[in-house]
Amino acid sequence: VDDLLGSADTTEEAVCILKETKEVLEKRNIRLCKITSSSTGVLKSFPVSELSDTSALDFNITETHRTLGLEWVTTEDSFVIKANVAEKPFTKRGVLATVNSLFDPLGIVAPITLRGKLLQRSFLPPEKTGDPKIIRLGWDESLPDEMRDDWEKWKGEMRNVRELGRIPRCYHPSNFGEIRERTIHTFADASKDAIAYVIFMRLVNTEGNVHVSFVFGNAKVAPRGATSIPRLELCAALEASIAAKQFAREMGFDNDSFHLYSDSQVVLGYLRNDTRRFSRYVTRQIEMILGCFSVERWSFVSTDKNPADVGTRPCES
Numbered sequence: 001v002d003d004l005l006g007s008a009d010t011t012e013e014a015v016c017i018l019k020e021t022k023e024v025l026e027k028r029n030i031r032l033c034k035i036t037s038s039s040t041g042v043l044k045s046f047p048v049s050e051l052s053d054t055s056a057l058d059f060n061i062t063e064t065h066r067t068l069g070l071e072w073v074t075t076e077d078s079f080v081i082k083a084n085v086a087e088k089p090f091t092k093r094g095v096l097a098t099v100n101s102l103f104d105p106l107g108i109v110a111p112i113t114l115r116g117k118l119l120q121r122s123f124l125p126p127e128k129t130g131d132p133k134i135i136r137l138g139w140d141e142s143l144p145d146e147m148r149d150d151w152e153k154w155k156g157e158m159r160n161v162r163e164l165g166r167i168p169r170c171y172h173p174s175n176f177g178e179i180r181e182r183t184i185h186t187f188a189d190a191s192k193d194a195i196a197y198v199i200f201m202r203l204v205n206t207e208g209n210v211h212v213s214f215v216f217g218n219a220k221v222a223p224r225g226a227t228s229i230p231r232l233e234l235c236a237a238l239e240a241s242i243a244a245k246q247f248a249r250e251m252g253f254d255n256d257s258f259h260l261y262s263d264s265q266v267v268l269g270y271l272r273n274d275t276r277r278f279s280r281y282v283t284r285q286i287e288m289i290l291g292c293f294s295v296e297r298w299s300f301v302s303t304d305k306n307p308a309d310v311g312t313r314p315c316e317s
Contacts, residue, residue, distance in 0.1 A: 110219035115315075187308040197308050200212055201213050233264035
């Protein structure tokens with residue numbers, strides 16, 4: 001048994017869940033301990049011996065805990081990325097180990113990790129079309145020195161990701177009040193290098209105040225099978241649809257609260273077409289996208305207003 005993560009609407013509910021969980025586990029001689037919370041009320045409901053750190057009771061002390069590859073700052077109830085970039089040999093094996101060691105489940109720093117993925121692709125080219133000099137190198141042979149500068153620069157950027165700030169854990173502030181309207185907005189985009197999507201939640205309370213929060217996002221190296229920008233844009237729309245559908249299922253939201261956006265008129269034309277026949281590849285992509293959300297959920301957004309555009313090109317921290 002590893003860590004248990006949960007959330008509750010009130011202090012009383014959180015304490016009740018923890019106590020009931022403890023009782024169930026104790027029947028199998030498993031002791032639930034190292035409890036931590038962003039609420040002092042929860043922490044004070046349990047003996048000090050069962051807390052993760054007694055300093056957590058003093059909210060004047062900045063307390064952080066590692067969880068799912070992130071650092072949780074309990075005093076502010078926010079997440080912060082900490083990239084532990086290991087020093088590995090500059091070889092194919094070392095590059096692969098370094099890039100795959102970065103865990104960013106929410107996609108907070110996806111535009112920065114994208115550069116590492118693109119470098120990895122250049123260091124591990126396909127046998128048929130890649131540089132023969134690179135292909136011939138073994139897994140533990142040093143890569144060419146002319147490639148090292150870009151690699152070292154990217155590792156330096158990753159070590160500075162903490163400076164990007166913190167992401168609030170909750171989708172809405174605790175003092176936001178009663179929510180009148182909740183909508184989910186998903187943006188998709190693509191470039192020759194990558195495809196990306198990002199999801200935001202927009203809340204409106206009874207007083208008409210608006211709060212927008214980051215949910216999660218992702219940036220992937222462009223698949224080699226998509227040979228044109230329209231096809232890449234279609235891939236991005238599919239990735240966005242699947243991610244939004246999964247979020248709807250996990251949160252119990254209905255499809256009517258979702259709005260999806262693309263800055264590609266070609267993609268929107270694909271989705272709205274009901275007469276013209278396309279290639280099997282395009283037809284399959286369209287069917288999967290519309291299987292997640294109807295075409296009425298999709299709208300156009302200009303490139304300069306599309307936040308997913310940031311994730312389609314490598315960015316510096």
